[in-house]
Amino acid sequence: MTGTESDADEAIDGTDERAADADCDYTSTELMVTTAARELEDGESVLVGVGVPNLACNLAKRTHAPNLRMVYESGTIDSDPTSLPLSIGDPVLATGAAGVVPMFEGFSKYLQGGQIDVGFLGGAQIDRHGNINSTVIGDYEDPAVRLPGSGGACEIASNAHRTLVITPHQERRFPAEVDFVTSPGYVDGREGREELGLRGGPEAIITDLAVMRFDEDGELYVETLHPGVSREEVRDATGWDVAFADDVGTTPTPTAEELRLIREKLDPDGVYLE
Amino acid sequence: MADGSAAVTDMETAIDRSVSDGDSVYLAGFTHLIPFAAGHEIVRQEYTDLNLIRATPDLIYDQLIAAGCASTVTFSWAGNPGVGGLRAFRRAVEDDVPHPIEIDEYTHFGLTARLAAGARGLPFMPVRTFVGSDLPEHNDHIRRVEDPFGDDEIYAVPPLCPDVAVVRAQRSDASGNAHVWGIQGEIPEVAFAADTVVLSVEEVVDEQVIRSDPNRTVVPASVVDYVVEEPYGSHPSYAQGYYDRDNDAYLEWDEVSESQASIEAWLDEWVHGVADRREYLEKLDSDRLLDLEPTTEYATPIDMGGY
Numbered sequence: 052m053t054g055t056e057s058d059a060d061e062a063i064d065g066t067d068e069r070a071a072d073a074d075c076d077y078t079s080t081e082l083m084v085t086t087a088a089r090e091l092e093d094g095e096s097v098l099v100g101v102g103v104p105n106l107a108c109n110l111a112k113r114t115h116a117p118n119l120r121m122v123y124e125s126g127t128i129d130s131d132p133t134s135l136p137l138s139i140g141d142p143v144l145a146t147g148a149a150g151v152v153p154m155f156e157g158f159s160k161y162l163q164g165g166q167i168d169v170g171f172l173g174g175a176q177i178d179r180h181g182n183i184n185s186t187v188i189g190d191y192e193d194p195a196v197r198l199p200g201s202g203g204a205c206e207i208a209s210n211a212h213r214t215l216v217i218t219p220h221q222e223r224r225f226p227a228e229v230d231f232v233t234s235p236g237y238v239d240g241r242e243g244r245e246e247l248g249l250r251g252g253p254e255a256i257i258t259d260l261a262v263m264r265f266d267e268d269g270e271l272y273v274e275t276l277h278p279g280v281s282r283e284e285v286r287d288a289t290g291w292d293v294a295f296a297d298d299v300g301t302t303p304t305p306t307a308e309e310l311r312l313i314r315e316k317l318d319p320d321g322v323y324l325e
Numbered sequence: 326m327a328d329g330s331a332a333v334t335d336m337e338t339a340i341d342r343s344v345s346d347g348d349s350v351y352l353a354g355f356t357h358l359i360p361f362a363a364g365h366e367i368v369r370q371e372y373t374d375l376n377l378i379r380a381t382p383d384l385i386y387d388q389l390i391a392a393g394c395a396s397t398v399t400f401s402w403a404g405n406p407g408v409g410g411l412r413a414f415r416r417a418v419e420d421d422v423p424h425p426i427e428i429d430e431y432t433h434f435g436l437t438a439r440l441a442a443g444a445r446g447l448p449f450m451p452v453r454t455f456v457g458s459d460l461p462e463h464n465d466h467i468r469r470v471e472d473p474f475g476d477d478e479i480y481a482v483p484p485l486c487p488d489v490a491v492v493r494a495q496r497s498d499a500s501g502n503a504h505v506w507g508i509q510g511e512i513p514e515v516a517f518a519a520d521t522v523v524l525s526v527e528e529v530v531d532e533q534v535i536r537s538d539p540n541r542t543v544v545p546a547s548v549v550d551y552v553v554e555e556p557y558g559s560h561p562s563y564a565q566g567y568y569d570r571d572n573d574a575y576l577e578w579d580e581v582s583e584s585q586a587s588i589e590a591w592l593d594e595w596v597h598g599v600a601d602r603r604e605y606l607e608k609l610d611s612d613r614l615l616d617l618e619p620t621t622e623y624a625t626p627i628d629m630g631g632y
Binding site: 194196206209243 | 512
């Protein structure tokens with residue numbers, strides 16, 4: 052299990068509040084799901100986490116990316132779940148999959164071997180260069196809060212051709228520097244990552260307020276604001292003086308068909324959406 | 326290491342003969358096929374000072390930690406899968422309750438690479454991970470080595486050969502040739518890496534059942550020391566095709582594990598309060614087990630050919 056599992060759960064905390072603010076008929080979680088889904092291209096192999104990433108991948112597969120291959124770090128290859136998995140080790144991910152491999156094979160041949168196009172990550176803290184902490188808050192030897200740890204997150208961040216992050220937008224989650232680097236982003240800038248010989252890198256951070264990307268130096272900036280969200284709100288919820296794109300736009304909203312698929316097909320019991 | 330003639334026995338005997346205080350113990354399984362029955366037997370026999378190893382320590386390790394069995398936890402992701410944090414583990418790390426434990430921390434790839442090196446008799450395994458992460462600063466088992474064929478450096482991890490591993494499988498023959506289907510996790514690696522292997526299965530079947538489908542044999546008899554037939558031995562975890570995860574138990578654990586005292590009360594009732602897995606199952610509501618039964622979805626038979 053990577054950081055992705057618990058973090059995906061955390062990613063849905065308190066999201067309905069924003070939807071009310073935005074005076075619209077979708078929730079903030081639904082907006083994150085559709086935004087993440089649109090980042091995925093048909094035919095790609097994606098290393099999925101449970102929660103929002105799982106919903107996003109299944110939505111993409113049922114809309115513009117029917118040939119998306121969903122791989123889970125439990126070793127299931129091209130899963131085709133008939134119901135919502137409760138964890139990345141759920142049996143529904145093995146039944147009907149194209150393959151199932153042991154963990155070491157999944158990480159060594161599929162991920163390290165370069166077979167994974169996109170990975171999803173989450174974490175307790177993300178800094179301005181996209182480095183992620185899912186290990187400890189405070190000192191490693193004497194932690195204030197002990198978090199689950201890397202799981203496969205470090206290797207996903209290091210070996211996928213690109214990574215996407217989904218997380219609630221709160222100041223404590225976006226410090227200028229993380230307490231502990233579990234999963235490297237652009238380290239201390241794009242050059243820093245290149246010098247270390249790491250593959251890929253983070254592409255976008257999708258929050259409940261905005262979509263952020265990385266500039267040429269490998270620092271986060273706000274590309275789009277979600278409908279009804281102000282720059283001030285994003286600044287207040289970010290631990291450094293975050294930059295905005297010159298032409299900062301508005302995040303596209305979910306379509307009626309996307310909402311129907313999410314509510315009726317992907318999460319009919321509202322496990323992740325309520 | 327076993328000599329190909331594993332002993333078929335009960336869990337109490339298998340654990341008694343395999344585990345000693347101070348051992349390194351690996352209860353394998355990635356969400357799937359977790360050896361809960363074996364873990365409960367370890368609690369009942371009151372071992373101490375164990376190094377509990379597993380990529381994904383979950384409820385059974387929370388129970389072993391709260392029972393005071395562990396001095397070290399070697400791991401890569403410590404959580405309650407799909408639910409949240411692992412509370413007893415956190416109390417031990419953050420507050421030394423019930424006593425302090427050491428942690429030996431990896432990533433999933435780092436830990437399974439250690440097992441892979443151990444299983445293959447290698448001095449180390451190079452891995453493309455840890456670069457740019459803070460973890461190597463805190464773990465002396467993660468080191469940079471020179472590429473002997475090039476100019477670069479790469480991280481490497483040493484072999485991991487636990488004293489004892491308990492692995493579960495859906496079925497095996499009496500010798501210990503085991504079929505696993507569904508998620509395999511680290512079972513194939515740890516079964517070869519560990520010194521002593523206890524194989525716990527849903528069913529012991531005729532040797533011909535295993536030999537009819539040899540590609541499905543994940544654990545061979547040659548590495549197995551004890552075979553234990555233990556139906557529902559993974560509850561509340563699952564066995565693909567036999568029963569689903571009892572998700573209510575995972576949610577309930579989040580409440581049970583809120584304090585050391587409430588875990589101890591739970592252990593008194595569900596572990597010390599029963600003699601073995603059979604009594605545990607009798608104590609569970611039978612409807613609860615029936616609700617976990619999956620529908621049938623057979624794999625298409627293959628033709629091995631007769632020659």
